[in-house]
Amino acid sequence: MGIVFHEDHYKDYCRQISEHDLSSIKDTLGIELQDESAIVPLFGEEYLVSGKGITDKSGNRPGYLICVVLAKYLLLCPQAPSVNEEWSTLTDLNSQFTNVNVFKSDAERPIIQSFTGKVNALIEAAGKLGCKPSKMDTIYDVSMEINALPKIKILLLFNDGDEEFPASTSILYQRHAGEYLDPESLIMIGMTFTKLLKTLAE
Numbered sequence: 001m002g003i004v005f006h007e008d009h010y011k012d013y014c015r016q017i018s019e020h021d022l023s024s025i026k027d028t029l030g031i032e033l034q035d036e037s038a039i040v041p042l043f044g045e046e047y048l049v050s051g052k053g054i055t056d057k058s059g060n061r062p063g064y065l066i067c068v069v070l071a072k073y074l075l076l077c078p079q080a081p082s083v084n085e086e087w088s089t090l091t092d093l094n095s096q097f098t099n100v101n102v103f104k105s106d107a108e109r110p111i112i113q114s115f116t117g118k119v120n121a122l123i124e125a126a127g128k129l130g131c132k133p134s135k136m137d138t139i140y141d142v143s144m145e146i147n148a149l150p151k152i153k154i155l156l157l158f159n160d161g162d163e164e165f166p167a168s169t170s171i172l173y174q175r176h177a178g179e180y181l182d183p184e185s186l187i188m189i190g191m192t193f194t195k196l197l198k199t200l201a202e
Helices: 007-018 064-075 100-115 119-129 183-200
Strands: 033-034 037-042 045-050 051-056 142-149 151-158 168-174
Touching: 007 045, 007 051, 007 064, 037 064, 037 142, 045 064, 051 064, 064 183, 100 119, 100 151, 100 168, 100 183, 119 142, 119 151, 119 183, 142 183, 151 183, 168 183
Parallel strands: none
Antiparallel strands: 033 037, 037 045, 045 051, 142 151, 151 168
16 A cells, blocks of 8 residues: 555644544543543554554554554544444445555455465464454355454455365445544555454464
8 A cells, every 4th residue: 555654644643633622522432531542442452542642552653554543533533423234345335435456455365365275374363363253144264353443343254265266355344434434544444454363373
């Protein structure tokens, strides 16, 4: 995706967050507050987000993808979000979504490349991350879901390859995810998810 960390962007996100009343959005987003910071869990790890900065619990600033996702989760908080748990592709969430190839190349395809012929390794890595078997009845070799953010859950579907068909995978979002984040941020969630799976499988 060619993402480069720009310090000016980071400072601007912090400035915008400083102008927000975090207490007014905490219930909508399902987050807690600690002093002037929002405590936002992303794939099970808690981060402190405020106008002063974005850090993990050890005080370290996370990478650019995570910073953007956490900032946007606060800044784009909807006023009256609906609850629609239907699983959808990013294209279904937003008809104007144009980065399908980026999502496939940077989020979905690396899962195929890393886990073809390694279904058990994928299940183990997903379990370590906190994924649970999906309650939905599917024909996939792997069907697991996880809360990426408090109000945004994702579903991983994976079929291993065989002599007739190549391996395939899909990362789906509940339809209401599009009310909380823009498509670019949802792509970043998918990319972060894939990176974590690969790291946990090493």
